[in-house]
Amino acid sequence: MEKETHVLKVNNESGRVDKVLSEAYPEYTRSQIQAWIKSNAVLINDKATKANYKVQPGDIISFSEPEVEPLAIEPENIAIEIVYEDDSILIVNKAAGMVVHPSKGHLHGTLVNGLLYHVNGLSDGTNVVRPGIVHRIDKDTSGLLVIAKTNKAHQHLADQFFNHTIEREYVAIVHGEVQHEEGTIDAPIGRMHSNRLKRTVDRDGKSAVTHFNRLEQFHGFTLLSLNLETGRTHQIRVHMDYINHPLVGDPMYGPGEDVDKNGQFLHARVLGFNHPDTDERVRFEAPVPGYFEQRLEQLRKSI
Numbered sequence: 001m002e003k004e005t006h007v008l009k010v011n012n013e014s015g016r017v018d019k020v021l022s023e024a025y026p027e028y029t030r031s032q033i034q035a036w037i038k039s040n041a042v043l044i045n046d047k048a049t050k051a052n053y054k055v056q057p058g059d060i061i062s063f064s065e066p067e068v069e070p071l072a073i074e075p076e077n078i079a080i081e082i083v084y085e086d087d088s089i090l091i092v093n094k095a096a097g098m099v100v101h102p103s104k105g106h107l108h109g110t111l112v113n114g115l116l117y118h119v120n121g122l123s124d125g126t127n128v129v130r131p132g133i134v135h136r137i138d139k140d141t142s143g144l145l146v147i148a149k150t151n152k153a154h155q156h157l158a159d160q161f162f163n164h165t166i167e168r169e170y171v172a173i174v175h176g177e178v179q180h181e182e183g184t185i186d187a188p189i190g191r192m193h194s195n196r197l198k199r200t201v202d203r204d205g206k207s208a209v210t211h212f213n214r215l216e217q218f219h220g221f222t223l224l225s226l227n228l229e230t231g232r233t234h235q236i237r238v239h240m241d242y243i244n245h246p247l248v249g250d251p252m253y254g255p256g257e258d259v260d261k262n263g264q265f266l267h268a269r270v271l272g273f274n275h276p277d278t279d280e281r282v283r284f285e286a287p288v289p290g291y292f293e294q295r296l297e298q299l300r301k302s303i
Helices: 017-024 030-038 111-118 151-162 235-242 290-301
Strands: 005-009 042-044 060-064 081-085 089-094 142-148 167-175 182-186 189-192 195-201 209-217 221-228 266-274 281-285
Touching: 005 017, 017 030, 017 042, 017 060, 030 042, 030 151, 089 111, 142 151, 151 266, 167 235, 167 290, 189 235, 195 235, 209 235, 209 290, 221 235, 221 290
Parallel strands: 142 266
Antiparallel strands: 005 060, 042 060, 081 089, 089 142, 167 221, 167 266, 182 209, 189 195, 209 221, 266 281
């Protein structure tokens, strides 16, 4: 069955095209619309556009919901630590080593596979392989994720991420003795041209801001608290490498001889946001995993 083509003529609407469309078609989330814009499924005056395009009076916006390639995501009985759950959201403490959602190279064993087994009902997500997924953390990063169970909750949370009102605090062990008690790294990030899997600081990249505080100092290492103002792929890992304090154990950005079987020592410890049902502020915290704490104890003994 052919999908209906939606056509919107801009009259009094104003602002970004993704915002205008999500308000005009509330059955779709802003995240879905942004994904469609990125795949050139949204046209303005018969031309592809970008999500940050500001609409003009007389613009003709047209789009149809893209056909989804069928991909069977199997529910799997995978152990998941659910910190909190209600009718709209759940908070998961993801283990290091677990991929968040299926992709071409990871069809099984992901967080989404486990969620489909343990949870009744998830939001549509941005595409068929990401039900419930509002944000992600790297495979080898442990810690807290908020999962949306309804499209309404998904949109509410996605708006908070977009507006940078989500509290996200990480803890990391980095190489070197960081000299400043606190600081901010404001350096744009883009794909590395020589290696498409890696990111790098690039003046033509997307804005990226990381705030840090020194928690503990060791011989040759530092424990940091890091707060994200933006959410770029590999942001903390790239920024810490940029200031010559790469994460301990990082297989991609750290020194090659330092790779740890658990990956980088990075943990999403705190997650705070306004609840999508009540708009009240909620905050969750998860302690670092056992192997992380053991490494800290070893470092403390070496002082």
